Amino acid sequence: MSIGRFAGLALAGVALLGAQAALPTATAAAAVTQSEVAAPAASLESGRYVGPQSITFTAQAGAEIRYTLDGTHPTRKSRLATGPIAVERTSNVTAVAFTDRAESLPTIRGILVKSAEEPLSQFAVMSDIHLSTGTGPSWDKWTGYFDTLRRIMPSPDAIISNGDQINDNHFNTASDHQYPRTMLEQNLARTGMTDTKIMMSFGNHDDRVYRMAEQYPDAWFPGETGYYEAEIGGFPAFVVNTEAWNIAQANWLYGRLDALSKDPATQGQPIFVFGHRPIPATVWDGAQASNSGLKQNLSDFPQVVYFSGHSHLNITDERSIHQENFTSVNEGSMSYGENDGKFQAFGPGLARDATIPTAQSVVVDVYADRIEIDRINYAADPGRTYTDEGVWSFQEKPPFNSSGSLAGPTWTIARGATPAETQAKFTYTKANRNAVAPTWGEEQPTVRQTESGPVLRLPQAGDDQFTSEYTLVVKDAQSGATTTLVPANGRIYSDYVVAPKPAVLDIPLAVRAGDRVGQPIDRTLESGRSYEATLTAYDSYGNASAPRSFAFTAGDIDRSGIERATTAATAVVERVERVLGVLSPAEPADFDVVVADVSGAKLAAAELRSRIEAAPTTQDAADAAAWAIADATQELAAHLVPVDRGGLAAAIAKAHAAIDAAATTQARVTASGDETELKLRAELAEAEEIQGTLNVPQSALDAATDELTAALTAWQTSTDTGTGTGTGTDPGTTPGTDSPDTPGTGAIQGNTANGDPLADTGSAVLAGVGVLAVVALGAGGALLAARRMRTN
Known part of the structure; x- marks a missing residue:
């Protein structure tokens, strides 16, 4: 070109x-453009791998891929994936495809990086199945859940369903137990886990103990007391009935634990205890806990690892593991999760609700010197458990993009040779709780006007674990009065359980009546009025960030x-x-x-x-x-x-140079020279007119260039070959009144020895050209018109 x-x-x-x-910005467009770009394809599925791995993401043509390794949602500032991504340790690897104006849904893979060491035992603990139907999404989702489990533990020694197999609230639907039983039998057969032991505990939604026992094989739920002893991969295990804790059960459990602790053959072994309800002042600081007597029973045995459900409190929160006199683990819920009652966005308004759209459980690997517990998401896609109108709608469209992602880092419990040595190695204690507060990044919060009102767009604060929640205080800038938008004790949920954790939150600046889901909005901000907002970020331990304040006017548009x-x-x-x-x-x-x-x-x-x-x-x-x-x-x-006018400009300059050079020499015009010079000047005038005219197509420019060049060549040829024209460096002579030794007025003098028309110094002097012709040449118009008539 x-x-x-x-x-x-x-x-x-x-x-x-x-x-x-x-x-x-990408964050501004992301909410409405995610469906326009296909999510990246991944070379690995979520699951268990031996040793470091590499994973490759591919996207559609024209898109670039950004990724994270910490479970957060990638942004345009995240690392660019240009090839295989090294995964050195257990991680959530998340990728998003970006175009200039849109982004895809995230692709997330939970990669469990394990050593080549074979575990002594493996088992999965899940709770709160709440399965009381045999059709629809509540049934179909379990196919995906078991596929996820199989990629992590293809042949677990045991699966423990730790209470609330069904939804009974009135002790009259024991027959519903046929649904979880059928679901388990079908999926165990489908995934090849027919040798896996099933252990069940009794929960508050399971009707009555004896009625539940009638619905399952004795190997799954033996006896009619709701408590029993078993073993998992050679390690002692106990199931307790937390719905009817009594002296008989307490004496039985304490006696067996005491015996195992004193037996040299078993005193260094972990003992696994499963009960539906959590124990006071342990996981989540004892939220929704009961059975203080059980805590007294277990406190003498540091080698006990107690697993509980019931609360539905999510296991992403690090308070889901607790160590003091023994280890307590919250294994989450397989039906829906909970937080501790924060404000969540339901469409155009905030409402306080504890339920969150997750299905989670833990998987356990027992080694000679440690126990590794991994937290697995089976469903943690963005969304809400209720519609904006207050209708329950969780997990309606399996499978879930987040299935197989990790709810948090691996918990590792060190084993000791004795109970005392085990307790000395406790790390998940109150004394070791995280004390690092969240910090704000460079991106500032903004308030965006939507059809339903102003929305706070909040780039999330960073934390060494995660930011759990925010407080928001909004003051009227004119009066200085604090609005009643969000109560002083109200915390806004950060969606930290979603996989991946969102980089930006959209928080409607409006609240529903009574702070309840499904109610109309009754608190909002006045459009056109200025406000001052202050945000504080908290992690799950209550560590608080520095406040961040900013001003905005409700209804303004950037x-x-x-x-x-x-x-x-x-x-x-x-x-x-x-x-x-x-x-x-x-x-x-x-x-x-x-x-x-x-x-x-x-x-x-x-x-x-x-x-x-x-x-x-x-x-x-x-x-x-x-x-x-x-x-x-x-x-x-x-x-x-x-268009390229360079060729025409060069031709015009060349013609002018030739004419100017000829004018400086003594020459005369032959009969043919008169005609070619008139032609040259006419073409030059037209070329200059075209060159000074807008919107001339390339074809016309090229034609004018060619014609001017041809006219110049013809003129130069005629001056070189005309009668009396000299050749080489000698001046030519023609008959006349002048001396033969002096060039006459009709002489033509030139030098074309180098063959370059631009080097020609000959000139034609017009003879016999009338005034009208000179005027026509000067104006150019008549000659242009004549030329056009000739060429049309």
Whole structure:
């Protein structure tokens, strides 16, 4: 491509570069554009692997992939995936595909990196199945759940279902136990786990003990007391009935634990105890706990690891493991999760609700010197357990993108040779609780106007574990009074259980009546009024960030993107109009392009102006308008076709140089020379007119260049070969009144020895040319008109 043509393309694209700078940020567009880009494909599935791994993500053409290794949602600032990603340790690897204006849904893989050492025993503990139907999503989801478990533990020694197999609340639906039994039998057979032991405990939703026992094989739930002893992979295990703790059960359990602790053959072994309800002042600081008597029973045995469910409290929270006199583990819930009652976004309004859309359990590997407990998500996709109208809707569309992701790092419990040595190695104690507070990043919070009202867009605070929640205080900037938007004791949930954890939260600045799901909004902010907001971030241990304050006006729209796009668009519109002669004066660069489709360009310009003049009423609409203006600008700019006037300019300069050089010599015009010089001057005049005319297509420029070049060549040839013309360096002579030794007025003098027409110094002096001809040459118009008549 010639320099002139490249310059034309570059100038035509200047406005497009400006339009690209006007595009909304990725976070602004993400909520409405995720479906436009396919999620990256991953070379590995979630599951258990021996040794470090590498994983490769691929995306559609034109998209780039950004990734994280800490379970957070990638942003445009995250690391760029340019090849295989090394996974050195157990991690959630998350990838997102980005285009210039959109992003995909995340692809997340939970990669459990284990050593080659074979565990002595493996088992899975899950709780709160709550399965009381045999059809629909509540049934189908278990296929995916067991596929996830099989990728982690293909042949576990045992699966413990730790209470609440069904949803009974009135002690009259024991027959519902047929559903969890059938589900388990089918999936055990389908996944090849037929040798896996099933152990069940009795929960508060399981009707009555004896009725539950009637529904299952004795090997799954023996006897009618709800408590029994078993073993898992050679290690002692006990199931207790936390719904009916009594002296008989206490004496039985204490006696067996005491015997195992004193027996040299077993005193260094871990003892696994399973009960539905948690123990006071242990996991989650004892939330929803009971049975203080059980705690007294276990406190003399540090080698005990007690697993509980019931609370549905999520296991992403690090308070789900506790060590003091023994180890307590919350294994989560397989039906739905909970937090400790925070405000969540339900459509256009906040409401306080504890339930969250997760299904989680733990898997356990027992080694000679340690126990490793991994926390598994079976469902942790973004969403809510209730619709905005307050209707239960959790887990309606399996399978889940997050299935197999990890709810947190591996918990490792060191083993000792004796109970005392085991207790000395406890690390998950109150004394060792995390004391690092969340910190704010560089990105500032903003308030966006939506159709339903203002929404706080909050880039999440960072933490060495995770940010759990936020407080939000909003004051009226005019009066200084604190609004009642969110109660002083209200905490806003950070969605930290979602996999991946969101990088940005959209928090509606409106609250539903009574703080309840499904109720109408009764607290919001006044549009057009200015406010001051203060945010504080907390982790799950209550460590607080420094406050972050900012000011905003409710209802304001950030139009900076539109303004930047409009500046670029206006430049393109005005250039098209100058090229078409609608707008003047023209700029030099306007001669480097043409508009071939004049009517199409006018329509595109009108469409672009209408987009510029639109007045969006929401921030999303403003962001969309900026993109639309950028797109329309690109469409209009496509009508500007670059042309190269360099060839014609060179031909004009060459003709002028030849004529000027000829005028400095003494020469005379032959009969043929008169005609060729007239032709040359006519072509030169027309070429200069074309060169100074806007919107001339390349074909016309090339034709004018060729014709001027041909006329110059013909003229130079005629002056070199005319009567009396000299050749080489000797002047030619023709008959006349002049001396033979002196060139006459009709002489032609030239030097074409080098064969370059530009080097020709000969000139033709017009003889017998009338005044009218000179005037015509000077004006150029008559000759141009004549030329056009000849060529038409």
